[in-house]
Every structure is written in structure tokens, then in C-alpha cells.
Amino acid sequence: MSQTSEILLSGTGGQGLILAGQILAEAVVRDGKNTVQTQSYGPEARGGASKTEIIISDDEIDYPKVTRPDVLLVMSQEALNRFAGLLDENGILIVDSTYIREIPAIKAKVYKIPYSKIAKETLGKEMVANIVALGSLSAISGAVTKESLLLALMSRIPRGTEALNQKALEIGWKSASQFAA
Amino acid sequence: MAETAALARLMQGNEAIAEGALAAGARFFAGYPITPSTEIAEILAKKLPVLGGKFIQMEDEISSMAAVIGASLAGLKSLTATSGPGFSLKQENLGFAIMTEIPCVVVNVQRCGPSTGIPTATAQGDVMQARWGTHGDHPVIALTPASVQESYTLTVQAFNLSERFRTPVILLSEEVIGHCRERVVLPDISELKIIDRKKPPAGLARYNPYEPGADGVPPMANFCDGYRYHVTGLTHDESGGPTTDAEKAERLIKRLNNKVMDHLDEITMTESWMTEDAEIIVIAYGATSRSAKRAVKMAREVGIKAGLFRLITIWPFPVKEVTALCRQAHTIIFPELNLGQLIGEVERAARNETNVVGVNRVTGEMITPDEILNKIKSQVKVEQHAE
Known part of the structure; x- marks a missing residue:
């Protein structure tokens, strides 16, 4: 029986979630599995709703969109309100608690981790909150191996930011156990 | 298995089109960037010069299409990439390329229309425009990729068909295919079947640029190959000169259509x-x-x-x-x-x-x-x- 998992990341344009989704998909390929990553965003460079969907499978992937996410990562209240209802009841909800205050009552397992605050206070740059969240999501869900994730990260970031991003990934990976649901 | 895994990579649909074009031998791109096709121009702007090719960002889509036609006449496999609003502007010159039998590839990564619509949203709204967007009775070949892998293979195929039949080929992608990223395993370039345009023999006393072979396709001399000839969107005879002769007109229009319709076994997928x-x-x-x-x-x-x-x-x-x-x-x-x-x-x-x-x-x-x-x-x- 083939295994398929669906992951949805959503927040505000400019938070870097589409890039995070691309890095995750790249890590999946490095792990030797099949994947499709799609995205939707508005015409603006910052602001507006932004969403990326990743499907991971051992098999062929036909419909490339997520219908029932196993993992939902949200970094804005608007995104949570919009997508929480789609989550599988055995699914995992991960919220950036820096900005999200109200979490609806759902059956899924909930992780509340202040990614933006962590990025700002421990790394001095809120900009890498996406990478903190990506490390965290990967550790929580087991979607990809840490080795592949790090290689994927290094291949898709601007030169000169390697150390900062690696640190962000490590902090995120650890945050998964520190903020256990 | 290990070998295949090493070749596997994550690739975007638009990136696959750019890579497919290079693999097919394309060495010229002219365009005016437009969402959701922009990555094709971005990638080719970087990669074409390295391979000795040319990338030109023109002032608009009309001139882009004209530049592509000119480059192809001079012997380079050429393409442009656009979306709905730009595809509308390219129609006049697309018709010119069909009439003058100049091979080229036009990529349209469709977005939600009509008009400027929703630039980042997907659609399949240009299907009839691809067929009848330019006026007059003319043949059209249009291919529709459903994946990133196929964006690569069909771009190669689009070039092959355009060279084979001396006609523009339209690659109709969609925002969701152009922007999605998928695991692909690209074939080795040496394994690809690449078709180049048929040329006339050298040293002919007289070269008739529109005198067809048995398959209805005339051999094509590139400009600067040594044959002087006229290229016009006016109805023309085999010499390339304009004509209003009823029989010659009918013969030309029927041949343009038949050279495609008589070879469906090579085109239909x-x-x-x-x-x-x-x-x-x-x-x-x-x-x-x-x-x-x-x-x-x-x-x-x-x-x-x-x-x-x-x-x-x-x-x-x-x-x-x-x-x-x-x-x-x-x-x-x-x-x-x-x-x-x-x-x-x-x-x-x-x-x-x-x-x-x-x-x-x-x-x-x-x-x-x-x-x-x-x-x-x-x-x-x-x-x-x-x-």
C-alpha cells in the first residue's frame, strides 16, 4: 500500500512560506520519494494571503493539490481560520503563536510555537522565521530526514546566509521537542 | 535504481520548458516577461548566452514574435514565452510565421482571463485562441503538458514538429503546471530525438523557397546560406513572390493545411x-x-x-x-x-x-x-x- 501525506503551509505574503515549501519538496526528492509542490499567492510582493501545498508519496501523484492535509502549518490568524477545517482529525496543526491567539477547537494535535519571536530574539532576524518553522515542522511530522533538509536548504538560499539559515533550522528542529503538544 | 535516484531532481514546470528548449537546440529567445511565464525568460536570459545563444527582451510582445521569426529565418531554433494578454498580441505575427512557413515555438502559460484577469491564477481559457486567434484558414499544432516532466519532453517535441513541418508550434501550459515543482528524471540529451529543418542542396541554379517536397514541406534555406529569396505574408507562389492568381492561392492554402493534416500519425499524441x-x-x-x-x-x-x-x-x-x-x-x-x-x-x-x-x-x-x-x-x- 502506498503512503501519501499532504502538507499545507499558509501565512502572509513575505513570510517565506513558499520558499519553505520548495525546500521541503527538494528534501523529499533527496530522500528518494515522489513529490509535487504547488503555490498560490497574490500579485503583491508582501502582504495578502500566501499558501503552498506539498504532497509526498511513494507512488505517482495525480491531482497535485492538497485536499485533506495531514500537517497544517499556519503563520497568520487569517490562514488558520481559513484552513483549520480541512485538517484530518489525526492530523497535526502547527501555529506560529507569535501572531496567532485564537485556536479553534479541533481534534488534531496542536503545536503552538512562537517561530517569529524565536527568530527575532535568538537569531536577530524575524526574516528566518520560515526556516525555524520548516525545521520544526520536519521534526514534528517526520516528513523528511534532517540530512536531506539541510542539503535542500543550502541549495536554495542566497550565498552568505548559510550560517544564519543552518542555525535557524537547528533551533526549529529542537523547538519541536521543547514545545511538545 | 541508485543511478536513477541520482538524476532525480526537483524542477519547476517553467524551468523544464527552458531546459527542454535548450536540449532541443534553441539558441534564440525574444520576449516580454509576463506572469506566469516569467521564469522561462529569466532562466534563458542566464543560460542562452553561455551556450552562444541570444536572449532579447523586446519592447512588447508584437516585436518579440517578429524577432523570433527573424532569428529562425537566420537559422536559429527560436522561441518566445508569454501568457494570455501577450498571446493576443502575438497573433498577427503568428499568422505571418504560419503563412511564411517559419518554424518557431510559442509558449503560452495560461492564466485566468479575459484581458489581464488574475495573473497568478490558472486557466485553460486560450484553447480556441490557440486554434483561431490568427485570421484565415491555417493549420495549428498545439501541445498541452500535464506535468513538469512532460513540460520538458513536449518542449523538445514542439521544436521537432516545428522544424519537421516548417510551422510554428504552440505549447499551451497552465499556471499550475508552470509554477508547480515536481520530482523529474530528465533523459540524457544524447538519448533525445532531435529534428532539424530540411535544407535545399547547395549550388542550385535556382532555389524556390516554397516548392514543396513530396511531404508538402519545402526545404528551407536559412538567410545567409547563399540563396536570395523573398518572404512575404501576401499569398505567394513557389518562388516566394506575391500572387493573386486564384489557383495558386488555393494550392498554397491547401498545402499549408495538408502538410499538417496528412501527417497526423507524427503529430497526434x-x-x-x-x-x-x-x-x-x-x-x-x-x-x-x-x-x-x-x-x-x-x-x-x-x-x-x-x-x-x-x-x-x-x-x-x-x-x-x-x-x-x-x-x-x-x-x-x-x-x-x-x-x-x-x-x-x-x-x-x-x-x-x-x-x-x-x-x-x-x-x-x-x-x-x-x-x-x-x-x-x-x-x-x-x-x-x-x-
Whole structure:
């Protein structure tokens, strides 16, 4: 029986979630599995709703969109309100608690981790909150191996930011156990 | 297995088109960047100069298409990439390239229209424009990729067909395919079949640029190969000079169409899945065929004899293949991301003898498998009532 998992990341344009989704998909390929990553965003460079969907499978992937996410990562209240209802009841909800205050009552397992605050206070740059969240999501869900994730990260970031991003990934990976649901 | 895994990579649909173009031997791109096709221009701007090719960002889409035609006449395999609004502007010169038989590839990564519409939203709204956007009776070859892998292979094929038949080929992608990233395993370039335009022999006393070979395709001398000839969008005879002679006009227009229609076996690409015993057949193209495949799988799981027939070449429309399906199935379901464009061709093939039902959407989002499955189920019920 083939295994398929669906992951949805959503927040505000400019938070870097589409890039995070691309890095995750790249890590999946490095792990030797099949994947499709799609995205939707508005015409603006910052602001507006932004969403990326990743499907991971051992098999062929036909419909490339997520219908029932196993993992939902949200970094804005608007995104949570919009997508929480789609989550599988055995699914995992991960919220950036820096900005999200109200979490609806759902059956899924909930992780509340202040990614933006962590990025700002421990790394001095809120900009890498996406990478903190990506490390965290990967550790929580087991979607990809840490080795592949790090290689994927290094291949898709601007030169000169390697150390900062690696640190962000490590902090995120650890945050998964520190903020256990 | 380990070797294959090493070649596997994550690639974006638009990136695959750029890579496919380079693999096919394209060495010239002119365009005016537009969402959601921009990555094709961005990538080729970086890669073409390294390979000795040329990249030009022109002042608009009209001049881009003109530059592509000029570059091809000078001997370079050439392409442009655009989306709906730009595709509209390219139509006049697209017609010129068809009439003057200049090979080139026009990529249209479709977005939600009409007009500037929703730039980042997907659609299949330019299907009829691809066929009839430029005026007059003319042949069109249009291919529709459904995946990133196929964006690569069909770009190579688009160049091959354009060189083979001396005519522009349209690659009709969609935002969702152009922007999605997927795992691909690209073939080794040495394994690809690459077709180059047929040239006239050197040293002819007189070269007639529009004197066809037995296959209806005239050998093409590149400018600067040593033959002097005239290229005009006016109706012309075999020498290339303009004519208003009725017989010559008819001969030219018929040959332009026949050189494509007489070689459908080289052009038509389709794919069948579970159609052998199917009573309800879903016919789809592009990204929508992926929703359709999931829907057919779900229908089979509940015991409905459904199948999928995927059109890869949409123009020329695969009339023969679709007619055969219409004879076999009691219902054809035709989902497309527009209000119903290519379905007209299916209805023509069905001749009112087969039930043809559309599933349509113009929200800028893909049609879901459930929408198609519900339509399949509704047609099963109709059948039972009828009995």
C-alpha cells in the first residue's frame, strides 16, 4: 500500500512560506520519494494571503493539490481560520503563536510555537522565521530526514546566509521537542 | 535504481520548458516577461548566452514574435514565452510565421482571463485562441503538458514538429503546471530525438523557397546560406513572390493545411487509461487530466466502469480517436478549466449520438477530482433510469 501525506503551509505574503515549501519538496526528492509542490499567492510582493501545498508519496501523484492535509502549518490568524477545517482529525496543526491567539477547537494535535519571536530574539532576524518553522515542522511530522533538509536548504538560499539559515533550522528542529503538544 | 535516484531532481514546470528548449537546440529567445511565464525568460536570459545563444527582451510582445521569426529565418531554433494578454498580441505575427512557413515555438502559460484577469491564477481559457486567434484558414499544432516532466519532453517535441513541418508550434501550459515543482528524471540529451529543418542542396541554379517536397514541406534555406529569396505574408507562389492568381492561392492554402493534416500519425499524441471496458469515458487535457485521473480511480473503486483518455496534442484535434471513444462509451465527460471550449470538438465527433457532458470552472483554481466524480456518478444514474 502506498503512503501519501499532504502538507499545507499558509501565512502572509513575505513570510517565506513558499520558499519553505520548495525546500521541503527538494528534501523529499533527496530522500528518494515522489513529490509535487504547488503555490498560490497574490500579485503583491508582501502582504495578502500566501499558501503552498506539498504532497509526498511513494507512488505517482495525480491531482497535485492538497485536499485533506495531514500537517497544517499556519503563520497568520487569517490562514488558520481559513484552513483549520480541512485538517484530518489525526492530523497535526502547527501555529506560529507569535501572531496567532485564537485556536479553534479541533481534534488534531496542536503545536503552538512562537517561530517569529524565536527568530527575532535568538537569531536577530524575524526574516528566518520560515526556516525555524520548516525545521520544526520536519521534526514534528517526520516528513523528511534532517540530512536531506539541510542539503535542500543550502541549495536554495542566497550565498552568505548559510550560517544564519543552518542555525535557524537547528533551533526549529529542537523547538519541536521543547514545545511538545 | 541508485543511478536513477541520482538524476532525480526537483524542477519547476517553467524551468523544464527552458531546459527542454535548450536540449532541443534553441539558441534564440525574444520576449516580454509576463506572469506566469516569467521564469522561462529569466532562466534563458542566464543560460542562452553561455551556450552562444541570444536572449532579447523586446519592447512588447508584437516585436518579440517578429524577432523570433527573424532569428529562425537566420537559422536559429527560436522561441518566445508569454501568457494570455501577450498571446493576443502575438497573433498577427503568428499568422505571418504560419503563412511564411517559419518554424518557431510559442509558449503560452495560461492564466485566468479575459484581458489581464488574475495573473497568478490558472486557466485553460486560450484553447480556441490557440486554434483561431490568427485570421484565415491555417493549420495549428498545439501541445498541452500535464506535468513538469512532460513540460520538458513536449518542449523538445514542439521544436521537432516545428522544424519537421516548417510551422510554428504552440505549447499551451497552465499556471499550475508552470509554477508547480515536481520530482523529474530528465533523459540524457544524447538519448533525445532531435529534428532539424530540411535544407535545399547547395549550388542550385535556382532555389524556390516554397516548392514543396513530396511531404508538402519545402526545404528551407536559412538567410545567409547563399540563396536570395523573398518572404512575404501576401499569398505567394513557389518562388516566394506575391500572387493573386486564384489557383495558386488555393494550392498554397491547401498545402499549408495538408502538410499538417496528412501527417497526423507524427503529430497526434494521446494516452488511454482504463478505457478498454469503460462505459463512461472522461476526456481531458493539461492539468485537468490529473484531476480526471483521480476521479476515474475513485469511480473504479466504487465499481463504475470509467476510463480516462488524455489529449496531449489538442490541435489538430484527435478526431479519429475521439470518434472511436464516442462509439464505445454511452457518456463522454469533458472537464476543462473554462466555460466549455474544446468540448465543441468532442460534440462534433459525437454527432449527437453520444451523451457529452462538460465540467467547467472559471475560478482560477483547478477542477477538483470530486467535481468530476460527482458528474460521473450522475451519469450512471441517468443510465439506470433510462433502462
